[in-house]
Amino acid sequence: MFQFFRRLIYLFLFIYFPARSFTQSTYSQIDPFSYNIIKKTECRKGAVVSAHPLASAVGADILKKGGNAFDAAIATQFALAVVYPAAGNIGGGGFMVARTAKGKNIAIDFREKAPEKASRNMYLDSNGNAQTNLSQNGHLAAGVPGTVAGIFEELKYARLPIRKLIQPAIDLAEKGFALTASEARSLNASQNEFKKYNTVFPVFVRSTPWKAGDTLVQKDLAKTLILIRDSGSKGFYEGETAQLITDEMKRGNGIISLDDLKNYTAKQREAVAFKYKTDFTIVTMPLPASGGVLLPQMMRMIEDQPLKTYGFESVREVHLMVEVERLAYADRAKFLGDKDYFKVPAKFLWSYPYVMQRMRLYDPEKAGNSKDIKGGDTAPESEETTHFSVYDKDGNAVAITTTLNGGYGCKTVVAGAGFFLNNEMDDFSVKPGVPNMYGAVGGEANAIAPGKRMLSSMTPTIVLKNEKPFLVFGTPGGTTITTSVFQTLVDILELNMSPEDAVNKPKFHHQWLPDLIYVEKDFPQDIRLGLEKMGYQISQRDAIGRTELIQIDSTGKITAIGDKRGDDTAVGY
Numbered sequence: 147m148f149q150f151f152r153r154l155i156y157l158f159l160f161i162y163f164p165a166r167s168f169t170q171s172t173y174s175q176i177d178p179f180s181y182n183i184i185k186k187t188e189c190r191k192g193a194v195v196s197a198h199p200l201a202s203a204v205g206a207d208i209l210k211k212g213g214n215a216f217d218a219a220i221a222t223q224f225a226l227a228v229v230y231p232a233a234g235n236i237g238g239g240g241f242m243v244a245r246t247a248k249g250k251n252i253a254i255d256f257r258e259k260a261p262e263k264a265s266r267n268m269y270l271d272s273n274g275n276a277q278t279n280l281s282q283n284g285h286l287a288a289g290v291p292g293t294v295a296g297i298f299e300e301l302k303y304a305r306l307p308i309r310k311l312i313q314p315a316i317d318l319a320e321k322g323f324a325l326t327a328s329e330a331r332s333l334n335a336s337q338n339e340f341k342k343y344n345t346v347f348p349v350f351v352r353s354t355p356w357k358a359g360d361t362l363v364q365k366d367l368a369k370t371l372i373l374i375r376d377s378g379s380k381g382f383y384e385g386e387t388a389q390l391i392t393d394e395m396k397r398g399n400g401i402i403s404l405d406d407l408k409n410y411t412a413k414q415r416e417a418v419a420f421k422y423k424t425d426f427t428i429v430t431m432p433l434p435a436s437g438g439v440l441l442p443q444m445m446r447m448i449e450d451q452p453l454k455t456y457g458f459e460s461v462r463e464v465h466l467m468v469e470v471e472r473l474a475y476a477d478r479a480k481f482l483g484d485k486d487y488f489k490v491p492a493k494f495l496w497s498y499p500y501v502m503q504r505m506r507l508y509d510p511e512k513a514g515n516s517k518d519i520k521g522g523d524t525a526p527e528s529e530e531t532t533h534f535s536v537y538d539k540d541g542n543a544v545a546i547t548t549t550l551n552g553g554y555g556c557k558t559v560v561a562g563a564g565f566f567l568n569n570e571m572d573d574f575s576v577k578p579g580v581p582n583m584y585g586a587v588g589g590e591a592n593a594i595a596p597g598k599r600m601l602s603s604m605t606p607t608i609v610l611k612n613e614k615p616f617l618v619f620g621t622p623g624g625t626t627i628t629t630s631v632f633q634t635l636v637d638i639l640e641l642n643m644s645p646e647d648a649v650n651k652p653k654f655h656h657q658w659l660p661d662l663i664y665v666e667k668d669f670p671q672d673i674r675l676g677l678e679k680m681g682y683q684i685s686q687r688d689a690i691g692r693t694e695l696i697q698i699d700s701t702g703k704i705t706a707i708g709d710k711r712g713d714d715t716a717v718g719y
């Protein structure tokens with residue numbers, strides 16, 4: 147009886163105070179039908195910040211029960227696959243960057259791969275025109291998923307058994323959880339696409355609109371998670387789940403085969419680590435994540451510039467950062483792709499001599515022009531993704547960005563298995579010069595080839611101050627990811643901004659082509675006018691990214707910030 151009334155009170159509170167945002171300093175019990183959105187948490191032991199309150203709570207609970215940051219990251223990742231189906235996933239891929247308490251950098255690449263039957267011109271019609279509807283929607287858009295293989299690679303650094311880490315996700319899928327208002331809105335906005343790209347309608351399709359507080363139960367997904375719990379990664383890449391994926395492929399002209407699944411492996415790579423000024427070391431993901439080249443390039447381009455004198459979002463500061471972004475993104479289009487398939491002069495591109503030479507093209511008084519700026523020619527011979535950050539009491543730090551690419555990926559759910567497949571094939575250059583869904587162009591380096599990984603913008607990043615974790619962060623946002631990470635670094639390392647402001651203040655972005663500065667709607671109007679006067683074209687757009695950031699100060703105080711732009715929540719203890 148008491149339970150019943152408690153639920154009733156919670157339901158009442160949820161309906162009347164959905165998505166409340168506040169600061170919290172302690173951790174509280176998880177109830178999937180009543181939970182809070184917490185934007186800022188200050189604590190001393192450990193913290194998790196992710197795009198969904200329940201996923202953050204699940205991760206923090208694992209930390210409290212003696213798990214380390216890797217345990218918490220795995221539990222959060224599985225929980226996101228249930229409570230945040232637009233981007234949290236087991237049908238997609240991503241990257242992990244970590245720093246262990248013992249001082250080791252780790253980079254795990256679980257990016258999707260092109261299936262063996264993929265070919266360079268698979269998205270061109272008989273006249274050679276790009277059909278981006280096929281690279282972006284439905285079965286043919288899906289790359290071979292990497293997330294589950296990635297999680298089992300992460301497990302090598304964890305303390306607890308997988309069954310403990312996956313169980314909260316199984317429970318959330320089996321018994322359900324209450325949708326937030328923004329999730330309900332997002333599911334409603336995609337109903338037509340869910341119907342168009344599925345022959346067997348998934349649980350997300352409903353005849354009446356979803357609303358905040360509705361319970362979402364995902365029995366098929368629970369079954370798949372149980373197979374993973376009991377059989378490890380084979381529970382996904384072989385047996386019943388693999389069969390369901392290939393059956394689904396057949397219903398919609400997809401090409402992922404049983405062999406593609408069985409042969410998928412996540413890869414440990416050497417993390418990119420570079421010094422910034424005397425105190426900082428920045429650790430980030432190497433290719434096929436483009437941030438591993440663009441971030442060191444851009445940071446080195448601004449290292450000796452007077453950003454502090456210019457000030458936050460002044461005309462001069464934005465001008466400098468935009469020109470740096472233009473130069474970096476021109477190189478991205480020309481040089482970057484999967485290094486296992488195409489020779490990329492990665493280290494050369496962020497070497498000081500090359501960076502200095504590129505900066506000769508920057509005129510502090512004049513707006514640049516993408517027609518005149520091309521990718522460097524001195525190379526030597528030789529809206530949906532999600533990020534979460536975890537820090538534990540021993541000093542392990544984990545940053546993971548994972549994605550289905552677009553919101554709900556290719557919009558196709560594997561019938562009987564209950565999860566969305568990605569539309570990551572669109573991150574390849576389907577034809578030289580044809581923009582992908584984020585407007586990025588590419589060529590030979592990022593052309594489609596069987597087994598190849600498509601180029602990514604995802605940039606999970608850890609900053610060390612005097613060799614100790616200082617920032618653990620990252621963001622979704624397609625091509626804006628790398629520039630948002632760049633902007634956050636400038637704001638904190640150069641302008642001494644608070645972590646809260648660095649996450650929430652207006653963002654801007656330039657990516658060479660199109661030749662525009664994108665700004666969020668709260669970008670200062672007078673600066674916008676000043677930039678227009680210099681000759682820039684400005685375009686206002688929706689929210690840029692959702693940065694999830696943990697800062698650890700020299701006394702050990704942890705500040706975790708969930709981005710104001712969504713349901714993002716920081717939980718710690």
Ligand code: DON
Binds near residue numbers: 573623
């Ligand atoms: O890997 C990439 O660069 C893209 N697939 C990321 C997509 C993304 O961030 C969408 N989020 N809003």
